[in-house]
Amino acid sequence: MTTVQSALASPLIEMRGIGKVFDIGTMEVHVLTNIHLDVRRGEFVSIAGPSGCGKTTLLSLMGVLDAPTSGSFRFLGQSMSGLGRRARARLRNQHIGFVFQAFNLISDMTVAENVELPLSFRDGMSHRERTERAASALADVGMAHRMHHYPDQLSGGQQQRVAVARALAGEPSILLADEPTGNLDVRNGEIVMALLSRLHASGRTICMVTHDERFSSVADRTVRLLDGCVIDETTFRQRQREAEAGLDERRSTESFP
Numbered sequence: 001m002t003t004v005q006s007a008l009a010s011p012l013i014e015m016r017g018i019g020k021v022f023d024i025g026t027m028e029v030h031v032l033t034n035i036h037l038d039v040r041r042g043e044f045v046s047i048a049g050p051s052g053c054g055k056t057t058l059l060s061l062m063g064v065l066d067a068p069t070s071g072s073f074r075f076l077g078q079s080m081s082g083l084g085r086r087a088r089a090r091l092r093n094q095h096i097g098f099v100f101q102a103f104n105l106i107s108d109m110t111v112a113e114n115v116e117l118p119l120s121f122r123d124g125m126s127h128r129e130r131t132e133r134a135a136s137a138l139a140d141v142g143m144a145h146r147m148h149h150y151p152d153q154l155s156g157g158q159q160q161r162v163a164v165a166r167a168l169a170g171e172p173s174i175l176l177a178d179e180p181t182g183n184l185d186v187r188n189g190e191i192v193m194a195l196l197s198r199l200h201a202s203g204r205t206i207c208m209v210t211h212d213e214r215f216s217s218v219a220d221r222t223v224r225l226l227d228g229c230v231i232d233e234t235t236f237r238q239r240q241r242e243a244e245a246g247l248d249e250r251r252s253t254e255s256f257p
């Protein structure tokens with residue numbers, strides 16, 4: 001098998017025995033313990049759990065923003081241990097799209113300029129290609145008609161859709177979203193979730209941190225954390241079977257009082 005073939009055959013993200021400890025001088029904060037987690041191409045994985053359980057820390061490790069203290073982490077089949085700062089930045093720019101709770105758009109740049117910005121760090125990408133990619137990503141999220149507007153002329157939901165376009169414009173291998181609906185009202189939250197769902201249906205790989213159970217259930221698989229450990233992993237099929245079993249039970253109780 002060639003290097004390319006083996007990278008394609010292996011999970012996109014492969015974590016084995018991952019631990020993360022923050023040393024804050026006076027004490028060590030043990031945030032993640034012995035995490036085993038794979039994310040395969042085309043999967044939509046949600047990470048759920050109570051506040052402070054380590055969800056964002058885990059997503060930062062997946063996004064190569066931070067490094068684990070222990071364990072092995074492979075991205076696209078390549079070990080991340082010992083990778084230098086520049087190599088990590090290049091990998092993030094080429095393979096990872098980030099969406100955060102705060103939209104983080106630059107207020108004095110137009111929507112199109114915001115989406116093009118990360119592409120300007122790509123070696124050798126022409127201005128024309130950047131413009132075309134930005135236009136196409138904005139069309140994907142239904143925001144092409146606003147490309148010459150400024151962020152403060154858009155609603156929160158629209159700004160988040162632009163942030164998703166910015167994350168997608170570089171054709172990343174995975175989209176990592178940290179509470180993407182956290183700053184949105186119910187309706188805009190649903191619109192952004194419907195967008196992520198549609199992107200997943202078209203083949204995108206997505207990993208999302210969310211507090212919201214309704215949104216978590218949109219994913220193929222939900223990984224639940226508690227105190228930095230994975231305590232449960234349920235797949236969409238399991239949840240469907242459980243819901244059907246609950247329905248059958250209710251039906252039988254109703255038929256035989």
Ligand SMILES: Nc1ncnc2c1ncn2[C@@H]1O[C@H](COP(=O)(O)OP(=O)(O)OP(=O)(O)O)[C@@H](O)[C@H]1O
Nearest residue numbers: 022024029031049050051052053054055056057058
């Ligand atoms: N740089 C850091 N230094 C020290 N402790 C940290 C650091 N980053 C995170 N922590 C601690 O790690 C724990 C987990 O934080 P994290 O943000 O990953 O949790 P979370 O599950 O995403 O929480 P929330 O749902 O509230 O956003 C917290 O106790 C936090 O204080």
